[in-house]
Amino acid sequence: MSTRLVDPRSHAALTPGPWWRRVEWSSTLWILFLLVPFSIVVLADGLSASRRACGLVGVTSFAAVYAWAISTSPPWHSVPPDASLSEQLAPLLPGLVPMALTTALSLPGLGWATGYYLPFLYAFILFTTPARTGLPVVVAANACALWAALMLTPTAEAMWTILGSACATPTIIFARIGDERSRRRLAAEEELNVVRQRERIGRDVHDILGHSLTVLTLKAQVARRLVGRDPEAAVRELDEIISLARSSLADVRATVTRLRTPDLASQVEASRTALRAAEVTVSLEGDPQAVPSGQRDTLAWALRETTTNVVRHAGAGHVRITLAPGLLRVADDGVGLGGAVPGNGLSGLRQRVEAVEGSLSVTSPDPGTGRGTLVEVRLP
Numbered sequence: 001m002s003t004r005l006v007d008p009r010s011h012a013a014l015t016p017g018p019w020w021r022r023v024e025w026s027s028t029l030w031i032l033f034l035l036v037p038f039s040i041v042v043l044a045d046g047l048s049a050s051r052r053a054c055g056l057v058g059v060t061s062f063a064a065v066y067a068w069a070i071s072t073s074p075p076w077h078s079v080p081p082d083a084s085l086s087e088q089l090a091p092l093l094p095g096l097v098p099m100a101l102t103t104a105l106s107l108p109g110l111g112w113a114t115g116y117y118l119p120f121l122y123a124f125i126l127f128t129t130p131a132r133t134g135l136p137v138v139v140a141a142n143a144c145a146l147w148a149a150l151m152l153t154p155t156a157e158a159m160w161t162i163l164g165s166a167c168a169t170p171t172i173i174f175a176r177i178g179d180e181r182s183r184r185r186l187a188a189e190e191e192l193n194v195v196r197q198r199e200r201i202g203r204d205v206h207d208i209l210g211h212s213l214t215v216l217t218l219k220a221q222v223a224r225r226l227v228g229r230d231p232e233a234a235v236r237e238l239d240e241i242i243s244l245a246r247s248s249l250a251d252v253r254a255t256v257t258r259l260r261t262p263d264l265a266s267q268v269e270a271s272r273t274a275l276r277a278a279e280v281t282v283s284l285e286g287d288p289q290a291v292p293s294g295q296r297d298t299l300a301w302a303l304r305e306t307t308t309n310v311v312r313h314a315g316a317g318h319v320r321i322t323l324a325p326g327l328l329r330v331a332d333d334g335v336g337l338g339g340a341v342p343g344n345g346l347s348g349l350r351q352r353v354e355a356v357e358g359s360l361s362v363t364s365p366d367p368g369t370g371r372g373t374l375v376e377v378r379l380p
């Protein structure tokens with residue numbers, strides 16, 4: 001059995017809402033710098049109409065392709081630590097190939113000014129591959145670009161165009177390293193917060209049990225002394241013991257419920273482990289850290305329940321899990337419901353989801369594959 005972790009930024013596939021919410025704007029806005037090569041083509045003297053058209057269409061197409069590729073390609077932090085080199089580079093091809101084609105289309109109109117594309121190509125590679133792969137590739141490519149600028153460019157203007165674009169590479173590298181450090185710091189802070197929360201709940205349980213058991217012990221001793229000489233008083237003490245025990249049990253259950261509330265990232269790993277043990281292949285799309293904190297508890301409960309159902313009832317060989325802000329989608333290729341009514345687990349999950357104004361849908365067979373079951377949870 002193999003587990004493949006894929007985490008596309010594909011807001012088109014994952015993020016509900018209007019199209020503008022599906023674009024990775026922080027990276028896409030850099031295409032405004034492509035106005036420079038666009039203006040070069042517009043203002044160039046002596047270009048034929050066909051070459052000028054190739055240049056304009058090429059620059060526009062490159063900008064569109066880059067925006068699409070950076071918004072839909074798997075980010076670097078989604079690549080499994082044990083992924084081979086081919087597994088790391090394969091997700092780049094759907095973005096790099098059209099970018100290479102649009103670069104070739106731009107050449108008749110831009111010539112050496114296509115060097116303005118280099119920072120975009122480097123950023124795409126660095127932010128979609130682990131540093132151990134992306135950095136050597138970009139450094140080697142940039143070295144080749146510098147060599148070409150110094151040895152092959154026919155004019156000083158062309159040389160400085162390539163050199164200027166190549167010199168932007170350190171900035172992109174520092175941004176990539178900063179992104180990785182930031183994610184590691186946030187992950188460490190979240191893990192520390194989880195530890196603190198568990199310690200606090202542990203103290204709550206200790207305080208509740210310590211106080212309650214002490215009082216129960218004292219009252220039991222009093223009741224024992226009163227059994228012989230004042231049975232009615234002993235009964236009153238026993239009634240108070242029962243009432244206190246019930247109250248303490250309710251407090252403990254409430255505290256333990258908070259303790260048992262699953263963390264979404266932890267539940268993702270727990271689900272992968274459970275499905276692996278059941279010999280089920282998993283495809284995971286989406287990053288738990290991208291889900292707003294207020295939605296994580298509900299989606300974690302939903303993922304726990306759907307994982308349990310798949311392991312116990314589905315008879316599936318493959319499960320596809322999709323995570324995004326406000327969305328959990330779990331699709332399996334198992335036997336499906338076969339007309340059976342969803343059990344208490346899904347009914348309880350529906351109540352939990354609707355309590356936060358969300359919706360739960362269970363579709364069998366899955367419309368996308370024609371078999372199995374599709375469970376979808378959407379939160380506002």
